[in-house]
Amino acid sequence: MxxxxxxxxxxxxxxxxxxxxxxxxxxxxxxxxxxxxxxxxxxxxxxxxxxxxxxxxxNSAAKALVTGRSQTIGVVAQSSTLFGPASLLAAFNVAAAQAGFAVSVASIRELDRGSFRDAVERHLDTRVAGIVVIAPVETASAAIEAVADDVPLVMVDGDPALPRPLVTVDQEEGARLATQHLLDHGHATVWHVSGPGEWFDGRGRVRGWQRTLEAAGAQVPPLLPALDWSAASGYQAGLVLSRMPEVTAVFAANDHLAVGVLRALHERGRRVPDEISLVGFDDVPEAGYFIPPLTTIRPDFDAVARASLRLVLDRIEQGSLPPHHVSIPPVLVTRDSVRDLRA
Amino acid sequence: MxxxxxxxxxxxxxxxxxxxxxxxxxxxxxxxxxxxxxxxxxxxxxxxxxxxxxxxxxNSAAKALVTGRSQTIGVVAQSSTLFGPASLLAAFNVAAAQAGFAVSVASIRELDRGSFRDAVERHLDTRVAGIVVIAPVETASAAIEAVADDVPLVMVDGDPALPRPLVTVDQEEGARLATQHLLDHGHATVWHVSGPGEWFDGRGRVRGWQRTLEAAGAQVPPLLPALDWSAASGYQAGLVLSRMPEVTAVFAANDHLAVGVLRALHERGRRVPDEISLVGFDDVPEAGYFIPPLTTIRPDFDAVARASLRLVLDRIEQGSLPPHHVSIPPVLVTRDSVRDLRA
DNA sequence: GCCTCAGTTGTTAACGCTAACACTGAGCGG
DNA sequence: CCGCTCAGTGTTAGCGTTAACAACTGAGGC
Missing domain, CATH: 1.10.260.40 (lambda repressor-like DNA-binding domains)
Incomplete structure (x- = not known):
């Protein structure tokens, strides 16, 4: 060698x-x-x-100096072990490497305005060729708006209201898939344990859930919002759900929450799927080995990564382009956590 | 703003x-x-x-050009959603940002020799100040040996035989903690579902397990190696374990495997912890919400990240330093997956 | 045979910064 | 009151690359 x-x-x-x-x-x-x-x-x-x-x-530093751009794409992401963000980051790294770009990651601890701004500015200092911001909450929007228009920047899971290119998982479609699946199995309605309210992802899922219920003429039960995306929060929601005899179907906004729900229901003697059916979101690698194996929605993180890379690359090569929104539809993965009541 | x-x-x-x-x-x-x-x-x-x-x-490109070093640390890591590597990467990003360094991540898809070499060389091209290689398997060693001695490079979870600074979780101590905990609860011996054989992490855990059994005068049962770190592999091992009546205690090399083991045992009617006790490794955020909540070993990924950052930084500032090995001891987190047979 | 022109190659000047050295003038001992 | 020192500052020369332009070649048209 x-x-x-x-x-x-x-x-x-x-x-x-x-x-x-x-x-x-x-x-x-x-x-x-x-x-x-x-x-x-x-x-x-x-x-x-x-x-x-x-x-x-x-020497890429010399090249960057003279051209004013490095062959690096800056990513702003929250340092998190949540499956969604982590998968996305991993997929993006691989995609960028294949395109010959290095990836510089500015991890932020908290999703506040200042952190986003600092991270973006640090990237601007190093003259990155483009920036990808994983901007799942509104506090990112201000930081993004402050960036000059001619900087190639794309948002992932960001604010649809911003005039910037955006790539997202089609949250609403995913929620529709989950809710409809439960409805199709004879459940009169579906309860929803939602993610924290600030997250665009979570809001989209709530919207999809609600609209699907309304379209089916089903009653919309009160929302059970979680404080964060963790199993601990899911557990709290599960404890509440377990006390209401009329609950037969639950859609959890992600698989981490679903684990907690599962645990709470088990603890309180409510059997899944016999008494209560559950659908998650994300399809974490373990989902098939939960007790019971979890029916869930699988987003295509690779596709999201590739799409966002393509959008930045386009903007790097061709300068400013009109903001373009890309939405990647997820799929339903059926396992054993849903009971068919029609049988 | x-x-x-x-x-x-x-x-x-x-x-x-x-x-x-x-x-x-x-x-x-x-x-x-x-x-x-x-x-x-x-x-x-x-x-x-x-x-x-x-x-x-x-303009950091100009600075990098004239000084020959950028304020960037290159990380080589496998693109993976495994909890351990993902946590480590996240923690490292945060630590580096606090020290004023950007982090450039070269994700590799496969852990083969060529991928490691390419990733390292890409970093060298961009004149990174230092390199951190998450090098959990032997194929990384060749790539690391080829790097000039005066390049500040530290390995994480790498080959202890290499004359390079190394930071690891104290795998052996973790395995000892897990095994001893089971022994202390009256189990005659402990079975081990190990990670894939090429991983140094896995080997250390096997060693710790085996030595602890030997030190206690317990019989060392045959090893059950998993093909990878996934729940699917754990499930396979669990299926085997469930058929052997004498098995009362199992140490799974990580929590993902443990999920699979749990699932297999449940499916085959072997109750945890009543019939079989189980201990995992990693303490994934959901571990407390498994059925039953999983007793496991918690590594301190933040400490590993900080230690590896300190080692690179030392080498960046002071030039070549003697290789230094740092080993971060994990702790035992007791939950409900272990039964006390002495009662 | 000379001019033109396309194809190829060389020369020069940035890019924005740091390192090395040169310069200034105030303070101070002799 | 001369010259030395030294803090504070300016000047110059790169770092390794690309861009712009200049210069050389040989083929082809007149």
Whole structure:
């Protein structure tokens, strides 16, 4: 395998070293590297040989300085182990690497205005080529609005009201899928344990749930909002649900909440799916091994990552483009947590 | 809130613009920015005023070019939604941001030699100040060995045999804690569902388990290795465990596996903890809401992140330092998945 | 044979910053 | 009162790359 020197003999070779070895000017080397048309095949080969011989690798800082842009995409995300955000980040990293872009992640601890602004500004300092903000709550909006229009920026799970390109999971469709599935299995109505109210994701899911019920002529039960997306909050909601005899179907806004609901119902002797049916959202890898295996909604995080990458890349290459909203539909994954009452 | 211009009026202000406004040379501005001693208070204030007035922000590409190092730490990690790696990455991002460093993540899809090498080289191209490699398997070792000694590089969960600074969770201690806990509750021996054999993490846990049994004079049952860290693999192991009447205590190498084990035992009518006790590893946020709530080992990912950051930073500031191994002890979190047989 | 022109290559000047060194003038000992 | 020191400041030269333009080549048209 090739060795990766750093200062081994004297110093890292620069473009001029390659040029000297190949007997051309450094500009010709630059042309070869950037695939400029007017370079003869003969020189191209000689330069390439010199490059490999020296193990030359372009200095991206110098390139960034002169072009004003680095080959890096800045991501702003909350540091979180929640399955959704974590999956998204992982998928985006892979997609960006394939496109030849480095990814610089500015993790923020809290989803407040200042954190978002600082993170965006840090990225601007390093002259990133584009920015992707995972902006699931309204506090991100102010920070995003303050960014100049000509900065290639796309939001993921952000505010649809902002005039910025946006990629989201189609939350409303996911909620519709979940709710309709329960309705189709003979449940008179469906209760909903929603995520925290500030999250756009959660709001979309609430909307989809509510509209589906209304469209079906079903009664809309009171919402059970969770404080956060955790199992602990789901547990609290489950404790409440377990006390109401008329509850037969529950849609939890994500799988973490569903775990908590499941636990609470189990603890209080309410059997799933026999007495209460449950549908989650996210399809965490363990969902198929819950007790019982959880029917849930699976978003396509890879598709979201690819779409957001494509949007930034378009804007990087072509400058300002009209804001464009992309919505990725999720799918229903049926397992054993829903009982068919029609049987 | 301050606006974040990019090309709003004419162009982004540079150091010379600040200098002109403050009536000093650009070098003085540089000195103010880098807290050089010999700057009079009066000038310092004038420069700072000019900086805020113009909204000047230093161009890090230029700085990186001239110094040869950027204020960025490169991380090589597998793109994964496994709780351990994801937590670590999140914690590292936060720690680095607090220290004023940007984090560039090179996600690799597969843990093979080539992927590791490419990721490291990409970071070297961008002249990162230091590199942190999450290198849980042996294939990473070759890539790491090829890196020049004077590059500040630290491994996390890597090969202890390599002469490089290393930070790990004390796997052996964690496994000891889990095994001893079961032994202490009157179990004659403890079975172990291990992670995939290539992972150093998994090997350490196996070692800790085995040594603890030996030290206690308990019989060491055959190892049940999982193909990967997933619930699906845990489920397979659980199916096997459920068929052996003598099994009363199981230590699963992580919580994802434990979910699968729990599911398999439940499915086959073996009650936890009544018939079989189970301990996991990682303390995923849901662990307290499993059925039953899972007793598990909690690693301190924040501490691992901080320690690895400190090691790179030391090496960045002081050049080559002797390789230093840091091992962070985890703690036992007791919940309801272990039965006391002594009662 | 000379001019033109496309194709190829070289030269020069940035980009925004830091490092090294040069300069200034006040303070102070002799 | 000269010269030394030293804090405070300015000047200059890069860092490694791309962009703009200049300069050379040889082929083809007149």
């Amino acid at each position: 090739t060795s990766v020197p750093s200062s081994s003999p004297s110093r890292v070779p620069a473009m001029t070293d390659v040029a000297a070895l190949a007997g051309v000017s450094h500009q010709t080397v630059s042309r070869v590297l950037n695939n400029h048309p007017n370079v003869s095949e003969r020189t191209r080969l000689r330069v390439q040989a010199a490059i490999t011989e020296l193990g030359y690798r372009p | 301050t606006s974040v211009p990019s090309s709003s009026p004419s162009r982004v202000p540079a150091m010379t613009d600040v200098a002109a406004l403050a009536g000093v040379s650009h070098q003085t501005v540089s000195r103010v920015l880098n807290n050089h001693p010999n700057v009079s208070e009066r000038t310092r204030l004038r420069v700072q005023a000019a900086i805020t007035e113009l909204g000047y922000r230093p």
